[in-house]
Amino acid sequence: MIEAFHVGAVSRDRTLWDGLDMAFDDGEVCVVTGPAGCGKSLLLRVLRGERRPDAGDVVAGGVSLYRGVPEEAGAFRAASGVVPESFPSVAGRSVRDLFLLSETAGERVPAKERKERREELLSLMGMPGALDWKLSSLSVTERARVALAAELFRGPKYLFADMLIANAGCEWTDMLGGLFRALAREGKTVVLAERIFPERWKARGGEEGTAKGPFRLFRIAVPRESAA
Amino acid sequence: MSGFSLWWIDGKLLPGAFLREAAGRFFLLLLLGAYFAAMLLSGGMNRYLSERWAVTAVLRPSVTDVEGEGIAKKAAGLPGVRSAVYKDPEASWKEFLEAYPGLETLRTAGGTPLPGYVEIRMRPDRFAEADLRAMESVLAALPEVEKILSGGEILKGLLRVNLWVNALFRAGFGILAAVTFMLFFLQEKGRATALSGDFDFLRDRGIPSRRIALSRAAGAALAAGILSLAATAASVSVLFLLEARLPLLRRVIGSAGEILTLPFLVPLALFLLAAAAFSGGASLLGWRAAQSRRK
Numbered sequence: 001m002i003e004a005f006h007v008g009a010v011s012r013d014r015t016l017w018d019g020l021d022m023a024f025d026d027g028e029v030c031v032v033t034g035p036a037g038c039g040k041s042l043l044l045r046v047l048r049g050e051r052r053p054d055a056g057d058v059v060a061g062g063v064s065l066y067r068g069v070p071e072e073a074g075a076f077r078a079a080s081g082v083v084p085e086s087f088p089s090v091a092g093r094s095v096r097d098l099f100l101l102s103e104t105a106g107e108r109v110p111a112k113e114r115k116e117r118r119e120e121l122l123s124l125m126g127m128p129g130a131l132d133w134k135l136s137s138l139s140v141t142e143r144a145r146v147a148l149a150a151e152l153f154r155g156p157k158y159l160f161a162d163m164l165i166a167n168a169g170c171e172w173t174d175m176l177g178g179l180f181r182a183l184a185r186e187g188k189t190v191v192l193a194e195r196i197f198p199e200r201w202k203a204r205g206g207e208e209g210t211a212k213g214p215f216r217l218f219r220i221a222v223p224r225e226s227a228a
Numbered sequence: 229m230s231g232f233s234l235w236w237i238d239g240k241l242l243p244g245a246f247l248r249e250a251a252g253r254f255f256l257l258l259l260l261g262a263y264f265a266a267m268l269l270s271g272g273m274n275r276y277l278s279e280r281w282a283v284t285a286v287l288r289p290s291v292t293d294v295e296g297e298g299i300a301k302k303a304a305g306l307p308g309v310r311s312a313v314y315k316d317p318e319a320s321w322k323e324f325l326e327a328y329p330g331l332e333t334l335r336t337a338g339g340t341p342l343p344g345y346v347e348i349r350m351r352p353d354r355f356a357e358a359d360l361r362a363m364e365s366v367l368a369a370l371p372e373v374e375k376i377l378s379g380g381e382i383l384k385g386l387l388r389v390n391l392w393v394n395a396l397f398r399a400g401f402g403i404l405a406a407v408t409f410m411l412f413f414l415q416e417k418g419r420a421t422a423l424s425g426d427f428d429f430l431r432d433r434g435i436p437s438r439r440i441a442l443s444r445a446a447g448a449a450l451a452a453g454i455l456s457l458a459a460t461a462a463s464v465s466v467l468f469l470l471e472a473r474l475p476l477l478r479r480v481i482g483s484a485g486e487i488l489t490l491p492f493l494v495p496l497a498l499f500l501l502a503a504a505a506f507s508g509g510a511s512l513l514g515w516r517a518a519q520s521r522r523k
Binding site: 104 | 234240241429436
């Protein structure tokens, strides 16, 4: 569980938000929406323990990310995946390298499983056989999907994605919705930052979400699989 | 987090550049290893001089062959002495005639006019004024020894030149080592800069910078250790090959076979360790330089 207590952020001498309380339970898919420039990416960074908030604290799994031991905050980040809004396309770097980095950052994936898992994830993202494609040759939507595949490769417990749905394109909204719900059923927490809530997704507690400072917080309904 | 995969992260992400750098490093370490092995064997100019230069202990005419052999044995046991050979008056006379033919008439009916002597050669690593003087003082105190011929002022001058030449050799090695270190550092800095985006990726996912830097340094040290072992083995093999074809090399440097003895293996092992340590240091410094450049 990730809990933000009275967090506030100041950027360029402007208070973006203050006194914000949020909680993201295990096995939950949440979407934080808000207009451009309201600090959605910053909120994700604060929730991941990457950027100290100007007020308040974030507690993940019972551990304070900013007032606790740095190693514990590092362990939380290691257990979480992040899909940035845009990632730099380093010249000469391929999709394979992205998977390699992801694997290096996470638990070691057995050699036998590696190839199979990579292919499976790339196929899921509609990019079978893309392993040796150069990152610089990928479109925005392909980059978003390949970045998600690389993060899922090491099976993070928490997943933070910034503008993933918007970048992946509307054709992928349903598939990604299904994927996130499946992850939630495995007990994983997914936090998305988007400008608008995806139309075809269903939120618990109404279509308006809950107002949280400049944001709206939506919690996706995750139907539990009934025991047959 | 996987332990050793970070050690080789550079090689996995930039295999081409990594291999090219490794080839360059091997060549530099080959030069350095050959220089070091040659210096170790030769001791600079010491080997050459100790081969050429002999100290002569001239014995009194009354000294018998048994006494002469005894003095040679005693001299051979002195610290720093490589060999001490007794030459009886007859052998001494033969050598004299070889050097100055036609002087046979100098020999009287009583026998050879020359006394016997002991020819002493120093070990290359002890061919220094203090060791020579110590050896001389022991022999000069013996009643059977008439005088010691060691070269006097000429030897003093020679030892001074030897000192300077050896210092030059060492300085040459130091410069080559410094250039090698600098090139390692530049390679590491360039690679750390090229991979900065990838390191950011890892940092964002909870791997501390310190861990990345130390793991890369450990990988660089291990790789350099292996490379320098291969390079030194190759350079010693070259010495073995050359020594069979160039006898002069053997006189100047010494027998390559000696490198396989303990007194030479220990400094060689230290050389390998130093190469590994310097390479690890270059990796850390290169990382630091690349990071500070980004700030």
